[in-house]
Amino acid sequence: MDSTPSAGNDAGQLPEPLSGLLSGQPAGPLTAGQLRELYSLMVAVRHLDTSAIAWQRQGLIPGYAPELGQEAAQVGSGYAVDTARDFVFPTYREMGVARAMGVDMVAYMSTHKATWHGGLYDPLESRLAPIQAVVAGSVLHAVGWAHGQTLDQTDGVAMAYFGDGASSQGDVHEAMNFAAVMRAPVVFFVQNNGWAISVPTERQVAGGSVAARAAGYGIPALRIDGNDVVAVVDATRRAFAHARAGHGPVLIEAMTYRRGPHSTSDDPGRYRSLNEERDDAGEDPLERFRKTLLADGVADEAFFAEALAAAKAEEEHIRAGIQALGSRPGTEMFDLVFQETTPALQAQAANWREESEHV
Amino acid sequence: MSSAILEGGAGMADGTPRRGVEQLSMQQALNRALDEVLAGNPKSLVFGEDCGRLGGVFRITDGLQAKYGPGRVFDTPLAESGILGMSVGLAMAGFHPIPEVQFDGFAYPAINQIVCQIARMNYRSRGTMPMPITLRVPSFGGIRAPEHHGESLEALFAHVPGLKVVSPSNPHEAYHLLKYAATRPDPVIFMEPKSRYWQKGEVDFDSADPSGSPAGGPPTGAKVMREGRHLTLVAWGAMVARCLQVAELAAEDGIDVEVLDLRWLKPIDEAALAASVRKTRRAVVVHEAPRTSGLGAEVAQLITQSCFDTLKAPVERITGFDVPYPSGDLEDEYIPNIDRILFGIQRVLEYRRG
Ligand SMILES: Cc1ncc(C[n+]2csc(CCOP(=O)(O)OP(=O)(O)O)c2C)c(N)n1
Numbered sequence: 001m002d003s004t005p006s007a008g009n010d011a012g013q014l015p016e017p018l019s020g021l022l023s024g025q026p027a028g029p030l031t032a033g034q035l036r037e038l039y040s041l042m043v044a045v046r047h048l049d050t051s052a053i054a055w056q057r058q059g060l061i062p063g064y065a066p067e068l069g070q071e072a073a074q075v076g077s078g079y080a081v082d083t084a085r086d087f088v089f090p091t092y093r094e095m096g097v098a099r100a101m102g103v104d105m106v107a108y109m110s111t112h113k114a115t116w117h118g119g120l121y122d123p124l125e126s127r128l129a130p131i132q133a134v135v136a137g138s139v140l141h142a143v144g145w146a147h148g149q150t151l152d153q154t155d156g157v158a159m160a161y162f163g164d165g166a167s168s169q170g171d172v173h174e175a176m177n178f179a180a181v182m183r184a185p186v187v188f189f190v191q192n193n194g195w196a197i198s199v200p201t202e203r204q205v206a207g208g209s210v211a212a213r214a215a216g217y218g219i220p221a222l223r224i225d226g227n228d229v230v231a232v233v234d235a236t237r238r239a240f241a242h243a244r245a246g247h248g249p250v251l252i253e254a255m256t257y258r259r260g261p262h263s264t265s266d267d268p269g270r271y272r273s274l275n276e277e278r279d280d281a282g283e284d285p286l287e288r289f290r291k292t293l294l295a296d297g298v299a300d301e302a303f304f305a306e307a308l309a310a311a312k313a314e315e316e317h318i319r320a321g322i323q324a325l326g327s328r329p330g331t332e333m334f335d336l337v338f339q340e341t342t343p344a345l346q347a348q349a350a351n352w353r354e355e356s357e358h359v
Numbered sequence: 360m361s362s363a364i365l366e367g368g369a370g371m372a373d374g375t376p377r378r379g380v381e382q383l384s385m386q387q388a389l390n391r392a393l394d395e396v397l398a399g400n401p402k403s404l405v406f407g408e409d410c411g412r413l414g415g416v417f418r419i420t421d422g423l424q425a426k427y428g429p430g431r432v433f434d435t436p437l438a439e440s441g442i443l444g445m446s447v448g449l450a451m452a453g454f455h456p457i458p459e460v461q462f463d464g465f466a467y468p469a470i471n472q473i474v475c476q477i478a479r480m481n482y483r484s485r486g487t488m489p490m491p492i493t494l495r496v497p498s499f500g501g502i503r504a505p506e507h508h509g510e511s512l513e514a515l516f517a518h519v520p521g522l523k524v525v526s527p528s529n530p531h532e533a534y535h536l537l538k539y540a541a542t543r544p545d546p547v548i549f550m551e552p553k554s555r556y557w558q559k560g561e562v563d564f565d566s567a568d569p570s571g572s573p574a575g576g577p578p579t580g581a582k583v584m585r586e587g588r589h590l591t592l593v594a595w596g597a598m599v600a601r602c603l604q605v606a607e608l609a610a611e612d613g614i615d616v617e618v619l620d621l622r623w624l625k626p627i628d629e630a631a632l633a634a635s636v637r638k639t640r641r642a643v644v645v646h647e648a649p650r651t652s653g654l655g656a657e658v659a660q661l662i663t664q665s666c667f668d669t670l671k672a673p674v675e676r677i678t679g680f681d682v683p684y685p686s687g688d689l690e691d692e693y694i695p696n697i698d699r700i701l702f703g704i705q706r707v708l709e710y711r712r713g
Binding site: 117134138139141174177181332337338342 | 404436448449456480483484488544626
């Protein structure tokens with residue numbers, strides 16, 4: 001019999017302190033303008049995320065991986081990226097990171113529309129690698145990219161996202177070891193959202209936390225409150241500064257909670273009750289940030305209303321863009337396999353054109 | 360008389376100095392090719408397990424770290440998925456990785472990165488993130504190695520969309536094919552026949568015709584290694600040398616065998632295959648991989664497709680068996696030997712329509 005899941009960040013439970021030492025300048029405090037910007041981003045992400053689930057129900061998109069409750073972890077970490085020099089390696093659930101990085105959201109959502117694996121955004125320009133469905137698949141890519149920066153003597157940093165479930169993959173361990181041995185400038189950003197589909201963290205991660213493992217590789221790790229967007233920005237900035245200064249990789253384990261289903265085809269009622277979900281999820285990160293901003297006098301109700309209106313307008317614009325997305329021309333299926341195509345592939349494409357396109 | 364320049368002289372038409380012909384082992388030829396690739400492309404990197412100070416367990420990377428430094432030629436931790444996954448990121452960062460897995464059987468732990476990542480990234484990224492990765496895999500059996508140190512993975516790799524696969528059969532081919540593969544913008548699995556590493560042969564560095572075709576050009580297709588009229592033996596890698604031996608023996612009985620070195624297992628040079636078999640009207644495919652769903656089936660189908668009207672007999676396959684690669688004592692039973700190939704030739708020549 002499974003024990004009652006108590007994963008995620010229980011209200012009032014503080015994250016464990018720093019393990020390992022981070023060098024590099026801690027970032028200065030965020031300005032009022034930056035705090036408001038973070039809030040606007042979180043509202044935009046929340047609104048788009050909720051809408052995407054509705055779009056799936058309406059048949060506009062075939063599937064989506066929601067991130068309800070992870071807005072602080074995603075927006076806060078994505079906000080710390082310098083898109084002039086850094087590069088981010090996402091999974092399938094990093095919509096909030098993409099939005100915070102300024103990625104074209106219609107192009108991002110095209111993956112969920114089943115238009116093109118990986119998305120239609122330009123990864124080189126946006127600095128976001130194509131959407132990745134293999135859990136932990138791209139964690140090693142981040143290490144390779146980062147080592148390339150060392151060889152090129154640039155100060156770019158790679159950030160790899162993965163979940164507590166993905167941390168069970170061998171590739172994550174190979175990546176941590178490679179990065180530590182090579183002192184590669186990588187930030188491993190773990191969103192521990194309490195669950196890997198139906199399996200809670202305590203049935204997934206031996207040793208108590210993903211952060212604890214980093215110590216075994218000599219990698220400093222931060223276990224942070226992933227529902228506090230300011231804490232996330234601060235930790236990510238410190239990790240970037242550490243890696244950028246040549247001190248090697250850092251691991252951040254952001255403790256958060258995935259509310260609702262794993263994907264639009266998941267039924268969380270089979271593995272947890274709504275009551276459990278409410279108890280384990282803790283306070284809504286968006287609501288929590290709103291209260292803080294209000295209490296600190298950084299923003300007022302008028303600002304919140306404005307942010308929500310902007311989010312709605314943005315969502316409508318994105319929905320229209322997705323609605324307008326046609327299928328890609330079938331020729332791309334053949335044209336984009338190689339840089340230098342093969343005769344067999346050309347022949348298959350010609351055959352396909354004759355038999356399917358009726359030209 | 361290793362490395363002695365046997366021939367040389369004036370410069371080439373394009374101004375590059377002539378380097379002539381040398382007697383080299385395949386190991387030396389591969390080493391030379393890597394040396395020149397590293398010299399020619401500052402973004403190329405050679406790495407893997409023991410590739411640095413040791414020069415690789417087969418010494419293919421011998422001396423390269425001393426020459427190019429540990430930034431260009433380096434040892435990685437012992438993790439194949441790590442090596443190939445890191446290659447993806449390096450390629451994304453603009454490098455041209457030439458990783459090595461130490462033995463064929465150890466490509467399996469990296470299959471996820473090879474198949475799901477390397478092979479698909481160009482597609483997934485809509486051509487913006489090419490994967491110019493040349494994965495060197497010491498391949499095939501014949502050296503009485505322990506389990507997992509001798510495997511024939513060509514059908515597995517060739518089946519994966521997005522990968523190209525090539526295997527050299529002698530030092531000359533090894534030099535030219537590796538130099539070519541390592542400058543391509545697509546991922547190439549480079550299968551080195553480890554049983555041929557120490558065999559010497561002439562390498563014509565200035566060969567105007569590494570293509571194998573009268574038209575010249577890059578080594579992109581199959582190559583006729585011996586002309587013949589009665590039957591085509593199709594082979595690659597280590598089996599080419601064996602087929603050439605068989606052809607000599609068959610000639611004593613008046614059978615004139617053509618030997619086609621396929622070289623590229625993906626893409627297969629269908630035109631060369633058709634041209635040879637349309638001439639000889641009979642074909643035997645020889646490979647040491649297990650038979651079922653092996654590349655022999657693909658080759659036989661391509662021949663049937665293009666030569667059905669001229670074929671005098673069904674295409675014969677002489678292959679390894681559907682068993683795990685056996686240990687050294689049974690290797691000679693498993694790998695197609697001269698007798699089995701001769702029997703195959705005989706069956707094809709004596710075929711009578713029922
Ligand atoms: C290698 C691999 N195995 C299995 C799956 C199927 N799968 C998709 S998501 C998932 C759970 C992942 O959990 P976690 O890493 O914690 O990330 P989360 O979905 O919670 O964000 C599984 C099992 C997969 N995508 N990749």
